[in-house]
Amino acid sequence: MQGVGFRPFICRLATEHGLTGEVGNRTNGVSILVRGDLKAVDRFSNEILEKAPPASRVKSIEIVPRPVGNYDTFFISGSMDTAGSVTEVSPDIAVCDECLEDLSSDRGRIGYPFINCTNCGPRFTITESLPYDRPNTSMKHFEMCPKCSAEYHDIEDRRFHAQPVACNSCGPELAYSDGREDLTGTETILPRISQEISSGRSVAIKGLGGYFLMCDALNDQAVSELRKRKQRDSKPFAVMFRDMTEVRKYCFTTVREEDELISWRRPVVILRMKVPLAMAVNNGLGTAGAMLPYMPLHYLLFRSLETPVIVLTSGNLSDEPIITRDDEAIARLMPVAGSVVSYNREICNRTDDSVVKIIGKDIAVIRRSRGYVPGPVDLDFPVEGLLAMGAEQKSTFCIGKGSQAILSQHIGDLKNPAACDFYGESLERFSNLFSFSPGCLACDMHPDYFSTGYAERLSSELGVKLIRVQHHHAHIVSCMAEHGLDEKVIGISLDGTGYGTDGRIWGGEFMIADPVSFSRFAHFDYVPVPGGDAAVAEPWRMAYSYLVKYFGPDFDFDSIPSLKRIDKGKKEVVKVMILNGINSPLTSGAGRLFDAVSAILGLCTHSSFDSEAPMRLESAIDHAADESYPFTPGQTIGFEGTFSGILEDLRRGEDIAAISARFHNTIAEIILHIAMMIREMHTLNRVVLSGGVFQNGYLLERSFSRLESEGFKAFTNHLVPANDGGISLGQLIVAAKQNELCV
Ligand code: ZN
Ligand code: FE
Numbered sequence: 001m002q003g004v005g006f007r008p009f010i011c012r013l014a015t016e017h018g019l020t021g022e023v024g025n026r027t028n029g030v031s032i033l034v035r036g037d038l039k040a041v042d043r044f045s046n047e048i049l050e051k052a053p054p055a056s057r058v059k060s061i062e063i064v065p066r067p068v069g070n071y072d073t074f075f076i077s078g079s080m081d082t083a084g085s086v087t088e089v090s091p092d093i094a095v096c097d098e099c100l101e102d103l104s105s106d107r108g109r110i111g112y113p114f115i116n117c118t119n120c121g122p123r124f125t126i127t128e129s130l131p132y133d134r135p136n137t138s139m140k141h142f143e144m145c146p147k148c149s150a151e152y153h154d155i156e157d158r159r160f161h162a163q164p165v166a167c168n169s170c171g172p173e174l175a176y177s178d179g180r181e182d183l184t185g186t187e188t189i190l191p192r193i194s195q196e197i198s199s200g201r202s203v204a205i206k207g208l209g210g211y212f213l214m215c216d217a218l219n220d221q222a223v224s225e226l227r228k229r230k231q232r233d234s235k236p237f238a239v240m241f242r243d244m245t246e247v248r249k250y251c252f253t254t255v256r257e258e259d260e261l262i263s264w265r266r267p268v269v270i271l272r273m274k275v276p277l278a279m280a281v282n283n284g285l286g287t288a289g290a291m292l293p294y295m296p297l298h299y300l301l302f303r304s305l306e307t308p309v310i311v312l313t314s315g316n317l318s319d320e321p322i323i324t325r326d327d328e329a330i331a332r333l334m335p336v337a338g339s340v341v342s343y344n345r346e347i348c349n350r351t352d353d354s355v356v357k358i359i360g361k362d363i364a365v366i367r368r369s370r371g372y373v374p375g376p377v378d379l380d381f382p383v384e385g386l387l388a389m390g391a392e393q394k395s396t397f398c399i400g401k402g403s404q405a406i407l408s409q410h411i412g413d414l415k416n417p418a419a420c421d422f423y424g425e426s427l428e429r430f431s432n433l434f435s436f437s438p439g440c441l442a443c444d445m446h447p448d449y450f451s452t453g454y455a456e457r458l459s460s461e462l463g464v465k466l467i468r469v470q471h472h473h474a475h476i477v478s479c480m481a482e483h484g485l486d487e488k489v490i491g492i493s494l495d496g497t498g499y500g501t502d503g504r505i506w507g508g509e510f511m512i513a514d515p516v517s518f519s520r521f522a523h524f525d526y527v528p529v530p531g532g533d534a535a536v537a538e539p540w541r542m543a544y545s546y547l548v549k550y551f552g553p554d555f556d557f558d559s560i561p562s563l564k565r566i567d568k569g570k571k572e573v574v575k576v577m578i579l580n581g582i583n584s585p586l587t588s589g590a591g592r593l594f595d596a597v598s599a600i601l602g603l604c605t606h607s608s609f610d611s612e613a614p615m616r617l618e619s620a621i622d623h624a625a626d627e628s629y630p631f632t633p634g635q636t637i638g639f640e641g642t643f644s645g646i647l648e649d650l651r652r653g654e655d656i657a658a659i660s661a662r663f664h665n666t667i668a669e670i671i672l673h674i675a676m677m678i679r680e681m682h683t684l685n686r687v688v689l690s691g692g693v694f695q696n697g698y699l700l701e702r703s704f705s706r707l708e709s710e711g712f713k714a715f716t717n718h719l720v721p722a723n724d725g726g727i728s729l730g731q732l733i734v735a736a737k738q739n740e741l742c743v
Helices: 006-016 038-051 097-105 146-153 186-198 220-230 244-250 255-262 296-304 326-337 417-433 450-462 471-482 533-537 539-551 568-580 590-600 612-619 640-651 656-682 697-709 724-742
Strands: 020-026 029-035 074-076 174-177 182-184 203-206 211-216 238-241 268-273 287-291 309-314 340-343 355-359 362-367 386-388 398-401 404-407 440-444 465-469 489-499 505-513 518-524 686-690 713-716
Touching: 006 020, 006 029, 006 038, 006 074, 097 296, 174 186, 182 186, 186 203, 186 211, 186 296, 203 326, 211 220, 211 326, 220 309, 220 326, 238 244, 244 255, 244 287, 255 268, 255 355, 326 340, 355 697, 362 724, 386 724, 398 724, 404 724, 417 450, 440 450, 440 724, 450 465, 465 471, 465 724, 471 489, 471 505, 471 518, 471 686, 471 713, 471 724, 489 590, 489 656, 505 590, 505 656, 518 656, 533 539, 533 590, 539 568, 539 590, 539 640, 590 612, 590 640, 590 656, 612 656, 612 697, 640 656, 656 686, 656 697, 686 697, 697 713
Parallel strands: 020 074, 203 340, 238 287, 268 355, 386 440, 440 465, 489 686, 686 713
Antiparallel strands: 020 029, 174 182, 174 340, 203 211, 211 309, 238 309, 268 287, 355 362, 386 398, 398 404, 489 505, 505 518
């Protein structure tokens, strides 16, 4: 990968061991020629793996003895790629420890908010084109001072060939404006920000991949005000803690979670709360998205801030893409925040903070952006020239280069016009960056998705083939690709919604799948979704739908306290809609089932952000349980027994935590039961779990342990999201495999 300091590292390491020779990029990796004592060569090659820079990826080392010419020194040779095939751009890397030390000691860089070196700093977000050299980045406008230039050219130096190298005298500078007053100079601006935050105001601040809005995460009034002005429902805000000690004060952490928090990718990690932050941060949800500082600017900021934790949320209104341009930030974020802190280096590629969750010992990527993109997914077959357009929500697209799949950053919900613009803009940027033009396209089967329309237009414009991939098949294949599975598997895909081959909304799918095709083996019962999207926002409607289905229209809905509170007139209308099939499409979506249960238990009858009801249902569980409810197995999986059990428990006054755990266990039992049915008939033993529902930690862990206790081998996504953010990868693989068959 370019820009992670790998070649300079090799150079220093070889010199350390008294070896001569050269290192250079080749089409399929790095080539190192060394000449010297065999023992020294051995030690050298062992240390490559041990000491490689954090953001580099050493897949394997191959050592071949051969005659080598005479060398006086060890040096970095020019790139030898004929077709410029070394295309990997590094994702952005959090500031390293050595640079943090320089922040207080390096002459010329003391207190410099944009300090960086070969091992750290911005990469993807400042890259306009390849190869990754300073003139191709937004650092091109900054001429290096003699000190930076000397370091840049000194192979012994940590800043050797660090493209964004800069210092107080030659690099980007901070600027502050509140509309009345403009300030310059870091020492003037930082205290001002601190003053604003302490007095309960918000500040818009330019990050790596876009602007962010921040305020004191312990000041409820400040957070509520920001929420109101940003027009953001009640979706939790991510927070940044000063350091790990502060994280531990407020959140429970495991070793694995702390490793992730401090990793060079520095994502937002979903943690369980120990001590609550301001109520408006997460509205009483038992979890919070926490991160540690990743820009030197953040570290400097916390030196002057009183509060140890700030809200740091994407700078945008409502659900629009994060703002990157300075003029737009002034125009649109100033009214939200009151002041804008900027710097004069352009953001070339928009990225949000990435979000991950640790389930068991494994990582689940929920939003894949800064620190991950454009890192590829390595495959063992060619995907060159393929472009997969993704789905609709949490959209991403994916391009094929060689045998690597490169996913775009998280783009957002393509029902939002601004997100659609971002989609087009990013596709163009990736095409330029990776000299990519598609020879074949893949898209979802949904006729109304923006990405489908885009694919159709592009395919006729370019005269290339378009392959339509079923949504849940793509989910399953995305996971198979991660694990190198190229065979028939038991595929179980649970999510909110995806277009089925029968024109209905699927989402509780049990299939026999390989990367080329699938057959549907079983699915959750179809139920009406009264009002379509309206039902997604009002989970109580789904409670009605399931109860009418299993217990008839005369069921005493008001015997359930949470449903009794719903407006009488509305309830009548919804009942009529269900019974007469008015605006009530049928779905087998697991997300809607979780909605219904969450509403019945009184955890969430009205949802104010995506997946709120299932999230509250999961977070209601306070201890693992073993019991589960009955269900009706078969090609159509029925839940009459499940709902009877839940209602009975509710009547007996059983606590919600236990009911929720039993419900989750029921889904795990269904997964196990259907997997066993498939195993009996088809002798398959590998179970692939994908789809947004598997970001539910309790369900995923329970399903894995149940499956493995019966001898199954279970797989889920770790590199790309199990939610629709990973769909584009699955589409790409299906298209590649189908194409292979045609040849
Ligand atoms: Zn550094
Ligand atoms: Fe999906």
